[in-house]
Amino acid sequence: xVKVTQSSRYLVKRTxxxxxxxxxxxxxxxxxxxxxxxxxxxxxxxYFSYDVKxxxxxxxxxGYSVSREKKERFSLILESASTNQTSMYLCASSLSxxxxxxxxxxxxxxxxxx
Amino acid sequence: xxxxxxxxxxxxxxEGDNSIINCAYSNSASDYFIWYKQExxxxxxFIIDIRSNMDKRQGQRVTVLLNKTVKHxxxxxxxxxxxxxxxxxxxxxxxxxxxxxxxxxxxxAVQP
Numbered sequence: 001x002v003k004v005t006q007s008s009r010y011l012v013k014r015t016x017x018x019x020x021x022x023x024x025x026x027x028x029x030x031x032x033x034x035x036x037x038x039x040x041x042x043x044x045x046x047y048f049s050y051d052v053k054x055x056x057x058x059x060x061x062x063g064y065s066v067s068r069e070k071k072e073r074f075s076l077i078l079e080s081a082s083t084n085q086t087s088m089y090l091c092a093s094s095l096s097x098x099x100x101x102x103x104x105x106x107x108x109x110x111x112x113x114x
Numbered sequence: 115x116x117x118x119x120x121x122x123x124x125x126x127x128x129e130g131d132n133s134i135i136n137c138a139y140s141n142s143a144s145d146y147f148i149w150y151k152q153e154x155x156x157x158x159x160f161i162i163d164i165r166s167n168m169d170k171r172q173g174q175r176v177t178v179l180l181n182k183t184v185k186h187x188x189x190x191x192x193x194x195x196x197x198x199x200x201x202x203x204x205x206x207x208x209x210x211x212x213x214x215x216x217x218x219x220x221x222x223a224v225q226p
Binding site for chain 1: 122145146148150155156157158159160163203205207208213214216217218219
């Protein structure tokens, strides 16, 4: 089975801190994604990557950046955390290809910015 | 008062009954559809998917129906169990992009 592992289950940070959310997948998937999930808004795509060192903006990239130095690892960075970035962050991966296919999700990181 | 957007649609069913969860999708060019289950405190879990060249697909206790004419997707769960209690959401993909677009979800509450 595919395993997508997010390094932290819960995080509490202060406004202005730099925050790193780490995600690792173990099935050699080409594609990796970062979403945030907020009540009533569903899953919104922040950034995604189709290959090492490649990244593309999703629907809500403002205030975030990403890094993909290795195929299995995709990091989400909050350069200067703000209270409106308090959310559940979900990492996902999918095998490859240009057409839509199922995503495998991690368990999520609940981030609180105080 | 509270924002309407914070309340998920809820489907309440008795244990052993069949459940039908509905989803309207937005893009007529979408050619891939998928259902996820999300239990409290966990990440979304794949249930079943379907491509637009099909109108029905069955899994274990679950069936997905696709009606492209009215852009409607449904998930049927047979003999619903307490362990089926979760938020269920659909997603569509394809068209001009291969990204998945997710719905906001339906809360399934199974009464014993």
